[in-house]
Each structure stands twice: as structure tokens, then as C-alpha cells.
Amino acid sequence: MAAAENIEKGAPGSEQELDQSARADGLNFDIQMNQPLAQFARLGTPAYAAESKLGAAGRFYAMVLDPDYPPRTKALRGLRGVRMPGLTWLEEWAVVPWPAANGAQRLICVFRRPNGDPLMDAKYLAPAPMPERQVVTDVVQPVLETLLDLFRLGLTHGAIRPNNLYRCRDQGRVVLGECLSVPPGADQPDIFEPLDRAASEPLTRGDPTMSDDVYALGMTAAFLLVGKHPTPELNAKGLLRKRVEGASFMLLSERHRLPYGMLEFLRGTLQDDARDRWTLMDIDAWLKDGTVPQTKLHLPKMAGWPMEFLGEPHTTLRSLAYTVARSTDIEGAKDFLLSRKFRNWMARGLDEERMLPALDALFGEREEKSIDKMAEAVSTACMQLNPQAPLHYKGLAVNPAGMGTALAARYDDPDFRARLIEMVKSNIPLRWLGAQAEADGYLGVHKLLTKAQGLASRTGWGFGVERALYEMQPMARCRSPLLHKYLVYRVEAILPALEEAAAAAKEPFLPVDKHLVSFVMSRRRDFSIGLLEGLDGADEFVKAQAALRFLSFLEEKTENPDGWPELARMLGSMLQPGIDRILRPRRKAELQKKTDKAMEEGKLSALQEVFKQGGLFEQDQREFKDASFRWRLNQTQILSAEHDEKLLVQRAGELGSRIAFFITVSLSFVSVAGIMAFMLI
Structure with missing residues (x-):
């Protein structure tokens, strides 16, 4: 069973896309917005009473999920309509408009309401401690069966705690509450999480493993045996400090007399190291025949004397490393790790002098670097000092x-x-993954982060922080401002949302932005960035053409026989300036006719065909320039001919005058000669 429980740790897969094929009539339940149910509400997720439209028997409640929380898609699909004993039943879920959000879409889950009270209230108080036998038969045994059923579906729970366990009368047993409305670990109290998860920011804990659920079951049993919170005097920081310096089991055994028959169970399930923790099969063997796997409580090595950092003394390297890693004073942390007193404490107080050369080399490489590089060095140093701790960077633990x-x-x-x-762009997450004892379980995470690292460092359409988001979390909704009212988890849901947005828009808008492009590129490997050529330019017509190519690609991936008339009309109006540039009247009229037809049909691909006819606009401009040149040439020839004609006329006049003068002179000479001859006679 230990091998079977080695499920890959928290790497969401593309097969987990949320089916958004919403029914026309929405949910089969009426949500009573005037009846909030505070006892079922969770972090950012309100709960309301619900009634079946189909007359189904029983009481129900609806959870309105926060749109920013990526849904647990695999669990939503796997548990819908499943009547699993020992688990609150998920009746159905759907993405529907939510009136309280001004009609914006929300993912709503409807559950059958447990007809019983939780084992403890919100303050973890019970009327009395639960007897050992009752804890085993009423809690451990049924929860184990439920966890095994979940395991067969490839699922985990992630929210096991006393106030999420209900005495359900219709099932006749204790049942686990829902685990789908918030990300795993987001609202789970630290004490119910293993040490590595408890020390992380709640939203960064990732998907739980079965081993994490085993730990939560063990701590839940301890709460019930004590009848209250076992360490009410400790705040979150103090609780973590105690667990880091010692062990989670010791935290309980030092404060309370635990039943002898439960000691081995608690010691085995509350091991801080998952490799030493009991498995589901170990618990099953212990319940059936009392078989107790050999477990040893591993305690951190104690130093000969305490080492002080920021005014707090630490007697273990693990405790000191946690505190140094969480410090936001990066330069102070670096100076401390390079200080003589720390080196002396490591060498003489802990006999760990062998670790010092690696630290010296680490900081020597970054002696005069930026604060970011210094923060990487501190993070890596603390990682070497305490490999089992979460990844720390500038005070953030993830x-x-x-x-x-x-x-x-x-x-x-x-x-x-x-x-x-900053962490994604650096190498420290990959370094942390490689340092884990169960590194093979993080192969999927390593692949995602390696890809995100390169994409986050690039600029331009389809890259940067937007692309990193969608690569790192395949179930994140598309955060495009154009879709702020819509929950889009799949590429096929983009065009329907844009169609509605175009219908509601008062003026045309460019239906593409960096979030949309990054979202599509992260989910469609056949998308070519070349389709977006011209989007960065100043020419609005060229940008509209690029948007049309982008939407035409989406149209190929989206089934809709009715087309997209609103988008086609909007893009057609944005492309009108291009038609107006056409100078040939006949061609312009033909292009306008084709455009109007494509707009009427609502076919984006047809509209694209109109505007990609082999450089139609460039050809028109070339032909216009050729015609203009020929016209100017003809005009020049005409003017030249007219000038020649005038010149010929002028020359003809001059020649005629000369001939007339010659004739006149000749006649004059003849006349004079005749007169003289007459006088001589």
C-alpha cells in the first residue's frame, strides 16, 4: 500500500479541464439567497440553503465558489452524483450567473446537507472527551473506509478535522464534510497539516496526498480523545515553533495523558516525516488484528547550547533554519549565516562543520550581487540546512x-x-524539488515549473506573467478583463463569452489581449503566434485583422452552427476602414458585399477569407500607383503634343510671312522692271 499511495504531488494535468457545457436551465436547485448557512461557509465561499426543483427528498445547501480559486476539477467530476458512504454527497455543480455578483458567472456546488451536528464546534470544544473505543469505531474506522474509497477514485480529501465531521443520521455513521469549495489546505488549520504543509502559506500547500490525510485523521482522533484543542495557549507561530523544535506527537504527549491503546496509532499517524508515517493499509491492519508497524520517533538533533537569532534562542538546526529563512531582512540573514558565532555553533555545538564550505561557496558567488541574488543565496542556504522545510524566499514560505x-x-x-x-524566474524552486527525498513524486511539478520559468522571462504576446499563470495552474480561469463577468476554464468557452460581451458592448472593442492569448497558447499547442502579427502596431485596421485571425482560430475549435453574429458585426465595423481604402469602385463594392454577407451569417472564417485574398489591399494600392503613373505619363505626352502643335503653327506662320514678303518683293521688282521697260519703249 505504501507504494500505491505514492501519488504524484500536486501537479494538475490538462485532462482535468472543467466541462463548461452548461445546461440551458442551469441548476436543478433553487438557491435561497435569504437563507445563508454560516456553519457551512468556508474561506471566501458562502453557503445557502437550496431546494430541489425536481422534488428530490432531503435538505441541500449550495456553495458559491470564489472565482479566483482554481476548482478541484478531478474531484468535481469524480464525486458528482456518487453516493459514497461516509462523505457529504455532491448532488451537482454548474457555472451559472449569480445575482449577488451583478450577474457575473460563478461555479456553484450543491451538496446534500448532513442531518446531524459536527463532532466539535468552531472553537474545537466538545461536551466531553470521546472514549477510546468510540473514537476507533465511530471515527477512525469509517473515515478509513471513506479514504480508501477516495483512493480508488484517485482522490484525496484535504479537509479532515473534527468540525468537518458530522453525525449523519440518514447514513447512520460519521461522515466527512465537503472538500471541494476551496483549494486544498487553504482553510485547514495548521495543526491538522503535517509540518511541511503547516509551515507553508495556506494557498501554496498544493494537493494533499493520502499521507497528509492520514496525519489529519490522527490529529482529529487526538482532539476527540482530549475533548478540546490540545494546545489552546499557543498561537500559530508558537505552535509551529514547538513542532519544529520537537515533534508533533510530543506536542500532545507532553501535555495530555493519552489512552495507552491509542498511543501507537497516534505515534504512527502523527510522524512529521511522511516516509515514517503510517499508510492506510497500516491503519487497516492495526484495526483488524492489532498489527503495529515498527515506527521510531525521529527528533531533530539538539545543539550543545542555544543559538540566538533576532532575539530568539534555538537549540536545533531545524528551528534556526526556519527562523532565518522566514526573515525579511535578507542582508541580516546573510551576515548571520556568514558570522563567526554561527560557524562556531555549527562546528562545536552541532558537529556539522562539514556543511560550512558549501555555504561559503554559495555566498562567495554572490558577494556583490543584487538583493534578489542575495535572497536566492539565503534561500538556498536554508534549503541545505533544512531540506524538509518549505521553500522560503524573502519571508514567503511555499x-x-x-x-x-x-x-x-x-x-x-x-x-x-x-x-x-521572482521565484519562478529563478532556479530555487527547481533546486528545492531536486533536494526532496521523494523527488520522483514531483516530476510533474518540475516539468511545469521548468516550462514556466522560461516563459515568464520572455516578453510579448503569449509570454510573461500571464503565460506563467496558465502553465503553472491549468485550472485557473482566464483573467482577461474582456471576460470579467465570465468563468472561462476552456478554450471552447472563450467565443461564447466574447459573443455575449460584444452584444452588451456600447461600442466596438478589440477582442484580444495578452491574457486571452496566453490562455489559448497554454492549452492549444497548435496555435501559431504568427496569427497575431500587427497587434503591436498603430494601424487599427491591421490590429483588427490580427484579432480576426485569432478569433477564426478559436472558431475552428468551437462548435456553434449559428455562428457568432455579434462578433462578426463588431469586427466588420472595425474592418470598414480597410474597405474604404479600396480605390476601384467595382472592387470596393464587391468587397463590401462579401463583408456584409459574412457579417450576416456570423461566420468569422468567412469574414477572414474576405480580408486575406492574397494581398488584396496591397494589390489595389499597387494598381492605383501604376494607374497614377500611366495617367501622369499620358498627361505629359498630351502637353508635349499640344506644345509641338503650337510650335508648328508658329513656324508655319513665320514661313508664310517670309514667302509673302518674298512674293511681294518679287512682284515689286517685276512691276518696277515693267515700268522701266515701258518707259524705255
Whole structure:
């Protein structure tokens, strides 16, 4: 079973795309917005009473999921309509307009309401401690069966805790509450998470493994045995400090007398190292015949004397490394790690002098570098000192498997987004993955982060932080401002959303932006960036042509026999300036006719055919220039002929005058000669 539970850690796959084929009538339930159910509400996810439109028996409640939280798609598909004993039943889910969000779409899940109370209230108080036998028969046994059923579906729970366990009368057993409305671990109290997950930012914990659920089951049993929170005097920071310095099991055993018969179960399920923790089959063997796997409680090595950092003494290297890694004073952390007192403590207090040369080399490489490089060095140093800790960077603690979920959920937080993207662009997440004892379980995460690292570092359409988001979290919604009212998880859902947006728009808009392009490129490997040529230019007609090519590509991937009339009309109007540039009246009229027909049919591909006819506009301009040149040449020839004609007339007049003068003179001479001859006679 141990091998079977080695599920890959938190790498979401493309096969987990959410089916958005919404029914025309939406949900089969009426949501009573005037009846909120605070007891079922979770982080950013309100709950409301719901009634079946089909008259189904029972009581139901609906969860309105936060649009920024990537949904657990595999679990939504696998659990819909499944009557799994020991689990709150998911009746159905759908993406529908939500009135409280001004008609914006929301993913809504409807569950059958447990007809019983939780085992503990929100403050983890119970009327009395639960007897050992009852904990085993009423809680451990049924929850184990449910976890095995989930495992057969390839799922985990991720939200096991006493106030999410209900005494369900219609099932006649204790049932687990829902685990689908928020990302895994987002609202799970730290004490119910293994140490590595508890030390991470909640949204970065990633998908849980069965081993994580085993730990939560063990801690839940401890709560029920004690009858209250076992460490109410400790805040989150103090609780983490105690667990880091010792062990989670010791945290309980030092404060409470636990039943002898449950000690081995608690010791085995509450191991901080997942490699030593019991598996589901180990628990099953313990329940059936009392078989107890050999487990040893591993405690961190104690130093000969405490080492102080930021005013806090630390007696273990693990505790010190956690505190140094979480410090936001990067230069102070670097100076401490290079200080003589730290080196002396490592060599004499812990006998770990062998680790110092690696630290010296690490900081020596970055002696005069930027604060970001210094932060990378501190992060890497703490990683070497405590490989099992989460990845730390500038005070932020993350599990790289959950970085995509955190980026999607907190994308609008510029500081958080910037720090996360800095980490993605660096090598430290990949370094952390390689340092893990179970590195093979992170192969999918390693692949995603390797790709995201290169894409986040590039600029332009289809790259940058937008592309990194969609590569790291394939179930993130498309965050394009053009689709702010729509939940788009699939490429096929883009055109229907844009069609509605175009119908509601008061004026035309360019139906493409960097989020849309990055979203499509992350999900369609056959998309060519060449289709977007001209989008960065100033010519609005050229940009409209690029947008048309982009939407025509989407049209090929989206089935809709009715076409996209609103988008076609809008793009047609944006392409009109190109038609107006046509100078041949006959060609212009023909082009206008084809455009109007494509707009009427709503076929984007037909509209694209009109505007990609072998350089139609360039040809028209060339022909116009040729015609203009020929006209100017003809005009020159005409003017030259007219000038020659005038010159000939002028020359003819001059010649006639000369001939007339000659004739006149000749006649004069003849006349004079005649007169003289007459006088001589």
C-alpha cells in the first residue's frame, strides 16, 4: 500500500479541464439567497440553503465558489452524483450567473446537507472527551473506509478535522464534510497539516496526498480523545515553533495523558516525516488484528547550547533554519549565516562543520550581487540546512507544487505576485524539488515549473506573467478583463463569452489581449503566434485583422452552427476602414458585399477569407500607383503634343510671312522692271 499511495504531488494535468457545457436551465436547485448557512461557509465561499426543483427528498445547501480559486476539477467530476458512504454527497455543480455578483458567472456546488451536528464546534470544544473505543469505531474506522474509497477514485480529501465531521443520521455513521469549495489546505488549520504543509502559506500547500490525510485523521482522533484543542495557549507561530523544535506527537504527549491503546496509532499517524508515517493499509491492519508497524520517533538533533537569532534562542538546526529563512531582512540573514558565532555553533555545538564550505561557496558567488541574488543565496542556504522545510524566499514560505494555485488566487495582489514570479524566474524552486527525498513524486511539478520559468522571462504576446499563470495552474480561469463577468476554464468557452460581451458592448472593442492569448497558447499547442502579427502596431485596421485571425482560430475549435453574429458585426465595423481604402469602385463594392454577407451569417472564417485574398489591399494600392503613373505619363505626352502643335503653327506662320514678303518683293521688282521697260519703249 505504501507504494500505491505514492501519488504524484500536486501537479494538475490538462485532462482535468472543467466541462463548461452548461445546461440551458442551469441548476436543478433553487438557491435561497435569504437563507445563508454560516456553519457551512468556508474561506471566501458562502453557503445557502437550496431546494430541489425536481422534488428530490432531503435538505441541500449550495456553495458559491470564489472565482479566483482554481476548482478541484478531478474531484468535481469524480464525486458528482456518487453516493459514497461516509462523505457529504455532491448532488451537482454548474457555472451559472449569480445575482449577488451583478450577474457575473460563478461555479456553484450543491451538496446534500448532513442531518446531524459536527463532532466539535468552531472553537474545537466538545461536551466531553470521546472514549477510546468510540473514537476507533465511530471515527477512525469509517473515515478509513471513506479514504480508501477516495483512493480508488484517485482522490484525496484535504479537509479532515473534527468540525468537518458530522453525525449523519440518514447514513447512520460519521461522515466527512465537503472538500471541494476551496483549494486544498487553504482553510485547514495548521495543526491538522503535517509540518511541511503547516509551515507553508495556506494557498501554496498544493494537493494533499493520502499521507497528509492520514496525519489529519490522527490529529482529529487526538482532539476527540482530549475533548478540546490540545494546545489552546499557543498561537500559530508558537505552535509551529514547538513542532519544529520537537515533534508533533510530543506536542500532545507532553501535555495530555493519552489512552495507552491509542498511543501507537497516534505515534504512527502523527510522524512529521511522511516516509515514517503510517499508510492506510497500516491503519487497516492495526484495526483488524492489532498489527503495529515498527515506527521510531525521529527528533531533530539538539545543539550543545542555544543559538540566538533576532532575539530568539534555538537549540536545533531545524528551528534556526526556519527562523532565518522566514526573515525579511535578507542582508541580516546573510551576515548571520556568514558570522563567526554561527560557524562556531555549527562546528562545536552541532558537529556539522562539514556543511560550512558549501555555504561559503554559495555566498562567495554572490558577494556583490543584487538583493534578489542575495535572497536566492539565503534561500538556498536554508534549503541545505533544512531540506524538509518549505521553500522560503524573502519571508514567503511555499510548496512549489502549490505556487500555481496561489498565483491564481492572489493574482490581484501585486506584491505577492511579484515575489512569486521572482521565484519562478529563478532556479530555487527547481533546486528545492531536486533536494526532496521523494523527488520522483514531483516530476510533474518540475516539468511545469521548468516550462514556466522560461516563459515568464520572455516578453510579448503569449509570454510573461500571464503565460506563467496558465502553465503553472491549468485550472485557473482566464483573467482577461474582456471576460470579467465570465468563468472561462476552456478554450471552447472563450467565443461564447466574447459573443455575449460584444452584444452588451456600447461600442466596438478589440477582442484580444495578452491574457486571452496566453490562455489559448497554454492549452492549444497548435496555435501559431504568427496569427497575431500587427497587434503591436498603430494601424487599427491591421490590429483588427490580427484579432480576426485569432478569433477564426478559436472558431475552428468551437462548435456553434449559428455562428457568432455579434462578433462578426463588431469586427466588420472595425474592418470598414480597410474597405474604404479600396480605390476601384467595382472592387470596393464587391468587397463590401462579401463583408456584409459574412457579417450576416456570423461566420468569422468567412469574414477572414474576405480580408486575406492574397494581398488584396496591397494589390489595389499597387494598381492605383501604376494607374497614377500611366495617367501622369499620358498627361505629359498630351502637353508635349499640344506644345509641338503650337510650335508648328508658329513656324508655319513665320514661313508664310517670309514667302509673302518674298512674293511681294518679287512682284515689286517685276512691276518696277515693267515700268522701266515701258518707259524705255
